[in-house]
Amino acid sequence: MTFKVTSPYTGTASWQKGNIHVHTRANPDKQGSQIDYEYGGDCDDVIKQSLSVPFNFDFICTSIHPYIDAIDTFTQPMEHEDIVVIPGREIQNDTIYYGHYEGGYFRDEKAKYIHALTMGRENGVSLCCHPCFFETTRPREGGEWKNILESLLSPCALLKDLNLVGIEVYNGLSMLEEDQGSKPYSPHFSEPCWDDLLTRGYKCLGFAGNDEFYREHYIYENYAPLGYIRVAGDKNETSILNNIGAGNFYASTGVELDTLPLEVTETDEGYGFHLSSPAEVIWKAIVFEQHEDGYTLQSYTSDITGAWTFTQRKKWKYIRFQACSPLDDKKRAWLQPIYGPDWVDHGS
Numbered sequence: 325m326t327f328k329v330t331s332p333y334t335g336t337a338s339w340q341k342g343n344i345h346v347h348t349r350a351n352p353d354k355q356g357s358q359i360d361y362e363y364g365g366d367c368d369d370v371i372k373q374s375l376s377v378p379f380n381f382d383f384i385c386t387s388i389h390p391y392i393d394a395i396d397t398f399t400q401p402m403e404h405e406d407i408v409v410i411p412g413r414e415i416q417n418d419t420i421y422y423g424h425y426e427g428g429y430f431r432d433e434k435a436k437y438i439h440a441l442t443m444g445r446e447n448g449v450s451l452c453c454h455p456c457f458f459e460t461t462r463p464r465e466g467g468e469w470k471n472i473l474e475s476l477l478s479p480c481a482l483l484k485d486l487n488l489v490g491i492e493v494y495n496g497l498s499m500l501e502e503d504q505g506s507k508p509y510s511p512h513f514s515e516p517c518w519d520d521l522l523t524r525g526y527k528c529l530g531f532a533g534n535d536e537f538y539r540e541h542y543i544y545e546n547y548a549p550l551g552y553i554r555v556a557g558d559k560n561e562t563s564i565l566n567n568i569g570a571g572n573f574y575a576s577t578g579v580e581l582d583t584l585p586l587e588v589t590e591t592d593e594g595y596g597f598h599l600s601s602p603a604e605v606i607w608k609a610i611v612f613e614q615h616e617d618g619y620t621l622q623s624y625t626s627d628i629t630g631a632w633t634f635t636q637r638k639k640w641k642y643i644r645f646q647a648c649s650p651l652d653d654k655k656r657a658w659l660q661p662i663y664g665p666d667w668v669d670h671g672s
Contacts (some may be wrong), residue, residue, distance in 0.1 A: 327664075327665040328590075329377050329590065329595055329662060329663075329665070330366070330588060331339055331422050331586045331587055331588045331662070332570065332662075333556065333569045333571050333572065333574075333584060333585055334584075334587075336556040336557075336572070336583060336584060337461060337556075337583075337666075338556070338557070338558070338559075339522070339554045339555065339556060339583070340383055340408075340554070340555045340557065340558075340559050340564055341380065341381055341382050341383075341552055341553075341554055342381050342382055342383035342385070342408075342552060342553060342554065342555065342564070343374065343379070343381055343384050343385070343481050343533055343536060343550075343551070343552050343553075344382055344385045344441065344443055344451075344531055344532075344533040344536055344547035344553060345383045345385065345387065345414075345441060345453070345495070345496075345533030345534055345535050345536060345551075346370055346374065346385060346387060347359075347360060347363065347364045347365075347386075347387050347388070347389075347414075347535070347536065348360065348364045348365055348366070348367050348370050348386045348387070348388065348399055348661055349361045349364035349366065349388070350364075350366075350367050350386060350388065350399045350400050353402070355417065355589050356393065356460070357388070357389035357390075359389060360388050360389055361637045363390070367386060367399075367400070367402060367409070370384070370386060371384075371402075371404060371406075371407055371409065373577070374407060375406055375407055376596070378550055379550065379552075380568070381407060381552070382407065382408065382559055382662060383408035383409070383410060383555075383559070383561075384409060384410065384446075384563055385410040385411075385412040385441075385443040386399040386402075386409055386410070386411065386412055387399060387412035387413055387441060388412075388413055388414070389413070389414050389415075389416045390413050390415070392429050392596045393431060395413075395415065396560055397413060398411040398412060398413045398442075398445045398657060399411045399412060399413070399641030400489075401445070402477060403572065408559060408560060408561055410443050410444050410561050410564065410565070411444065411614075412439070412441065412442060412443050412448075413442050414439055414441045414453060415429055415430075415439065415440045415441075415442075415486075416439050417429050417430050417435065417436065417437065417438050417439060422527050429482060430475070430480055430482050430483045431465075431480055431482065431580075432475055432479075432480035433466075434471045434472075434474045434475040434484070434508060435471075435472070435475035435479070435480055435483055436466050436467070437457075437458040437464060437467040437472060438452060438453070438454040438469070438475055438476075438483065439457075440452060440453065440483070440486055440488060441453045441492075442486070443531075443565065443568070444561065444565045447562075447565055447566070447569075449489055449490075449565055449568050449569050450486045450487060450489065450491060450627070451488055451489060451490040451529070451531055451572075452472070452476060452488055452490070452492065453492050453495065453533075453535070454495040454497070454498050454514075454535065455472050455491055455514050455517045456469055456494055456498070456514055456517065456658065457495070457498055457606075459652050460498075460502065460557050461501050461502055462500045462557065464502075467550050469517055469520075469533075469637065472517075473520055473521070476488065476521060476526065477521075477524060477526060477670060482560055483515065489529050489569060490516060490525075490527070490528055490529055490530060490531050491514065491517060491518055491521065491529075491530060491531065492512050492531050492532070492533055492562050493513050493515060493517075493518055493530040493531060493532055493575055493658055494513050494514070494532035494533070494549075494551045494575065494577055494656075494658075495514075495532075495533060495534075495535050495551065496534035496535055496549070496550070496551045497534065497535035497536075498535070499549070499551075499654070504649070513656070515610075515658075516557060517645075518530050518644075518668040519610065519612075519621060522611050522612065522621075522642055522644070522661060523621060523641075524670055525641075525667075525668055525670035525671070525672070526670045527661075527669065528661070529568075529571050529573075529660055529661075530644070530658045530660065530661075531553060531575050532551035532552060532553060532575035532576060532658070533548065533552070533553075534552075535549045549578050549652075549654050549655050550577065550578060551575070551576075551577050552575075552576055552577075552652075553568070553573045553574065553575050553576070553636075554573060554574050554576060554580075554581070555567050555568055555572065555573040556572040556573060557572065558640045558672075565663070567576070567661060571660040571661075573660070574642075574657055574658060574659045574660065575657065575658045575660070576656070576657040577654060577655050577656050577657075578649065578652075578654075578655035578656075579601065579603075579605055579647050579648070579649055579655050579656055579657035580601065580602060581599075581600070581601050581602075581647065581657055581659075582600040582601060582602060585600060585601070585659065586598070586599055586645065586659055588662070593635055594635055594636050594637040594638075595635070595636045595664075596633060596634070596635050596636075597609070597633065597634045597635075597636070597643065597645065597662070598631065598632075598633045599632050599633075599634070599645055599647070599659075600630060600631045600632075601630050601631075601647055601657075602630065603630065603649075604624060604628050604629055604630050604648065604650065605628070605629070605647040605648060605649060605657075606625060606627075606628055606647065606648045606649075606650055607625070607626040607628070607629070607632040607634070607645060607646075607647050608623055608624070608625050608626070608645065608646050608647075608648065609623065609624045609625075609634045609636075609643055609644075609645055610622075610623050610643070610644050610645075611623070611624065611636060611640055611642075611643045612640060612641040612642050612643075613638045613639065613640040613641075614635070614638050614639035614640065614666070615638075619640075619641055619666075622642055628650045639664075639665070640664040640665075640666060641663070641664055641666045641667045641668070642661045642662065642663050642664060642667060643661070643662045643664065644658070644659060644660070644661040644662070645659045646658045646659065
């Protein structure tokens with residue numbers, strides 16, 4: 325069979341804008357973590373905020389932090405005519421001050437500081453939250469990314485059961501706390517963590533969320549950009565979750581892309597990738613490509629432009645594209661990885 329490289333965005337007719345990471349105090353079954361009741365909003369207030377400027381969301385995932393004896397507890401499903409409300413939970417394995425899990429839900433010591441977000445009780449999608457939070461934002465011994473990376477590549481049974489499909493490349497709470505602490509958000513969002521997984525053969529989607537409690541000190545114009553994802557498909561929970569799981573979305577902190585943001589062609593020279601945005605941006609291609617006897621990670625950058633065509637001539641395992649505002653480098657958009665003819669899955 326001839327390998328064919330395709331764009332996950334082919335045939336997209338409409339996009340839904342949403343926040344994957346919104347915390348509430350809505351726990352229908354058992355008492356949840358104190359942090360939800362102290363900071364999380366009532367669902368009606370969260371929906372009202374999510375529908376207003378600057379959010380204007382088509383969907384949100386409302387999350388709670390369940391205790392270990394209620395680990396299957398999600399927020400209450402809600403029907404609303406203006407917004408899709410997806411139930412969620414965040415397994416906060418060994419948290420900062422609230423709701424310790426008597427040694428942690430993930431029993432592997434290396435997974436001590438993994439937090440896992442699940443969107444959707446039925447056919448849900450799970451991902452690793454704020455992977456650098458305990459290394460750069462609120463440092464804890466053992467919380468370094470290298471430990472989380474090792475756990476994701478060799479998961480314990482409970483972590484493996486979650487089938488994590490991605491990682492939070494951007495987390496609004498981390499950005500806000502680090503900006504207010506007068507230190508740069510490091511390391512460049514969580515893009516290096518994403519590439520650490522991809523270069524090791526771990527297929528991984530990239531997400532952006534706000535870790536949102538709608539607290540008064542969130543001032544997006546001055547601090548954290550608004551993190552969200554744009555998902556292809558219809559405005560209902562099934563379509564949104566299916567398209568997230570299939571990688572038919574891009575993550576953003578303010579950069580919008582065209583309805584068809586990426587087209588792929590194959591020529592005698594190699595593979596051509598045509599990217600487009602309604603506003604001028606700086607495009608970047610991050611490529612895991614052949615160099616001498618091995619593969620190395622390389623990046624290629626465009627001029628300031630709306631449309632950019634990038635041709636990949638060398639052998640390659642994956643390519644991912646991102647766009648950055650030329651006026652504010654905190655405003656970016658991340659497309660999902662494209663896997664090439666030389667891709668080999670982790671463990672194969």
